[in-house]
Amino acid sequence: MNKRQGEGCPKKYADTSRDVSVKSSSPVLAAFKVFQQELDTRHDKYERLVKLSRDVTIESKRSIFLLHRVTSVPNTEEILKEADLKLDGVRHKIGQIAEELMGEDIYQFHRAYTPGIQEYVEAVSFLHYIRHRRLISLEEINARLVFCSQGAADALSPGSQVLTFHVTPSDYLLGVADLTGELMRMCISSVGNGDIDTPFQLSQFLRQIHDGFSYIGNTGPYEVSKKLHTLRQSLAKVEDACYTLRVRGSEIPKHMLADVFSSRTTLIDPEEGVV
Amino acid sequence: MSVTEMFGYIQGFLDVDQEIREDIRKVVQTLEQTAREILTVLQSVHQPSGFKEIPSKCVRSRDLFCKVRAQIADLKTKFPSEQYYRFHEHWRFVLQRLVFLAAFVVYLETEALVTREDVAKILGIEVVREKGFHMDIEDYLAGVLIMASELSRLAVNSVTAGDYDRPLRISNFINELDSGFRLLNLKNDSLRKRYDGLKYDVKKIEEVVYDLSIRGLAKEAESVGSK
Numbered sequence: 461m462n463k464r465q466g467e468g469c470p471k472k473y474a475d476t477s478r479d480v481s482v483k484s485s486s487p488v489l490a491a492f493k494v495f496q497q498e499l500d501t502r503h504d505k506y507e508r509l510v511k512l513s514r515d516v517t518i519e520s521k522r523s524i525f526l527l528h529r530v531t532s533v534p535n536t537e538e539i540l541k542e543a544d545l546k547l548d549g550v551r552h553k554i555g556q557i558a559e560e561l562m563g564e565d566i567y568q569f570h571r572a573y574t575p576g577i578q579e580y581v582e583a584v585s586f587l588h589y590i591r592h593r594r595l596i597s598l599e600e601i602n603a604r605l606v607f608c609s610q611g612a613a614d615a616l617s618p619g620s621q622v623l624t625f626h627v628t629p630s631d632y633l634l635g636v637a638d639l640t641g642e643l644m645r646m647c648i649s650s651v652g653n654g655d656i657d658t659p660f661q662l663s664q665f666l667r668q669i670h671d672g673f674s675y676i677g678n679t680g681p682y683e684v685s686k687k688l689h690t691l692r693q694s695l696a697k698v699e700d701a702c703y704t705l706r707v708r709g710s711e712i713p714k715h716m717l718a719d720v721f722s723s724r725t726t727l728i729d730p731e732e733g734v735v
Numbered sequence: 736m737s738v739t740e741m742f743g744y745i746q747g748f749l750d751v752d753q754e755i756r757e758d759i760r761k762v763v764q765t766l767e768q769t770a771r772e773i774l775t776v777l778q779s780v781h782q783p784s785g786f787k788e789i790p791s792k793c794v795r796s797r798d799l800f801c802k803v804r805a806q807i808a809d810l811k812t813k814f815p816s817e818q819y820y821r822f823h824e825h826w827r828f829v830l831q832r833l834v835f836l837a838a839f840v841v842y843l844e845t846e847a848l849v850t851r852e853d854v855a856k857i858l859g860i861e862v863v864r865e866k867g868f869h870m871d872i873e874d875y876l877a878g879v880l881i882m883a884s885e886l887s888r889l890a891v892n893s894v895t896a897g898d899y900d901r902p903l904r905i906s907n908f909i910n911e912l913d914s915g916f917r918l919l920n921l922k923n924d925s926l927r928k929r930y931d932g933l934k935y936d937v938k939k940i941e942e943v944v945y946d947l948s949i950r951g952l953a954k955e956a957e958s959v960g961s962k
Contacts, residue, residue, distance in 0.1 A: 488848050492915035498872055503922055565864060567820035597736045598745070629748040665738070672742030679749050 505560060506572050512557050513576030519550045520576070520583040524642055527586055531650045531658075536590070543587050550580055555607035558625040566626070574631055581627060581635025586642050593661065595669070598632045630681045637687035640669055644694035647701060659705060663698045670695050758813040759825045766806045770832045773799045777839055781889065783896040793840050797857075800840075803833060804859030811868045819868065827874060833858055834870065834878025839885060846904060848912065851875050873926050876919075880929045883909055887936040890943045899952045902943045913937050 523546040530536045557573050581601060588596035605625040627635075643662050650658040673688050736744070773796045779785040780792060814822055837857040841849035854875060855862045861869040886905050893901040913933060921927040946952075 486911060488911045488915050489918070491848070491850065492918045495872060495876065495915075496918045496920065499919055499921070502872075503920070565817060565820045567818060567823075570820070595736075595738045595741055597741055629745050633745055668738040672738055675739075675742055676746055676749065679746070679753060 505564075506569055509557060509560055509569050509572035512553055512560070513573040516550055516553050516557075516573075516576030517579045519546060519553070520579040523547055523550070523583045524586055527583075527590060528642075528645065528649065530590055531646060531653050531655065540587065540591060543583075547580075547584060547587065550583070551604065551607075554580065554605055554625050555623065558605070558607055558623045561625075562623065570628075577627055577631045578635040578638060581632055582638040582642065585636060585639045589639070589643070589665070590646075593665075595636070595665075598627065598629065601627050601632065630684075633676070633680060634683055634687065636669065637673065637684065637691055640666055640691050640694050644698055647698045651701060651705070656705060659698065659701050663695075663702045666695050666698055755814050756822065756825065759810065759822055762806060762810045762813060763826050763829055766803065766810070766826070766829045766833070769799060769802050769806060770829055770836060773803075773836045774832075777836065777843075780843065781892045783892075786893065786896050786898055789843050793844050796836065796840050800837070800857050807859055807868065816867045819864070823871070827871075830858075830870065830874050831877045831881065834875055835881035835885070838879055838882045842882065842886070842908070846908065848879070848908070854878070873924075876916075877926055877929055879912070880916075880926075880933060883912060883933055883936045887939040890940045894943060894947065899947055902940060902947060906940045906944045909937055909940055 523543045526539060526543050526546065530539050533539060554577070557576075561569065584601060584604075585596045588594070588600070602624070605627070607623045607625070608621065643666055647659045647662040650662075670691060673684070673691060676684065678685050776792055776796045776799065780789055785792065810826065834854050837854045838849040840857075841847065841853060849857075851862055851870065851872070855870050858870070861867050863869060886909060890902040890905045893899075893905075916930055916933060919930075921930055
């Protein structure tokens, strides 16, 4: 050890690069080469998951926009089918996420894909509400996220391997919180189209969700309390809308309701911008 | 399932989660206590009198690591082993401290960088994730970086205590560590931030070595080495 110390030190000031090459066989550098590989593999996987998550987010958002069109179209079933098709594509992407996560601790990479999953929950629960007028459950979401890994199926194992993706309760919760914003928009636009029943249904549903979130309160993850604030605003907007409909509805002829209502929403809108 | 039922069901999950976190927090607190005890034992090497007692200090801290092993074994029972990363944040800090302490002890004993396997053995945990409670590679590297700044301090204090050889050996060691870290492609995270501090430790030690060599104090050590 003394020997190495004698030759290593004075050179250090002259050039470090040669010093590195001299010692490149040292156990420390060998160990760090292993670390380099390990870290790179991990970061690569993380990046791939972020990409997949972004794709899931974009496609889910598009499905939601598509679903907003149901209020103004006579044939809703066609739009619902199209949205289902879009969401199948999203599910395929989630299958790829599940494949990436195979054999990993899912929480290690959770931050990479949680935005996408939340958006997916939002889209799928929105579709479910429009179709069935009730809240989709966590099991129902997870039940559709079962995949057969194609790659392994024909190459390695004869029986296709079943992959599942589990949406965590907190992702579900955050997705449902986002859903309320979409429901509010749906409520406003359905009034615009002269639909008087939907707003009342929606306000009841939103109230139930609001009660649910109040029940959970601050025991949930930190983001929930933030979303609870927006949820209150959405609920107030919908309740105001229902109030207007009830009060003015009996006085004004139906075909004029839309005008009354749209002037009301423009009154509310700037308030939202402030908060 | 009605909305109310659904939220009750989710609440169940959250309650279980909360309970596990409470349990983990309690054990982590005892771990932090032990880590502080070990640190106190090792801090005395910076005292002038402490340099002669390094072997005995190492033995004492090795004894304390038995306690760590027991506490970590306790921690393992608090949560399902496949959910390590779900609760990782709770023990991340203390695990990094423990890696630092283990690495410091091993450095004082052998003047070599502790391997991941050895740290895992000292702490009574696994190296790879598949086998259970393990040591994340980033935590290992963070612990090693904490040790680097401790060593730059040791270099200064060993000169004060009249030990002129040690800074040279530390300088070699840290330089090797530095070139090791330069091999890594770090992301812009906490580990990267900590790594950015390494160059100041390197600089500090080089200054010490420089001070020693211009005064001819490093000469004796060197001439012994090159003969």
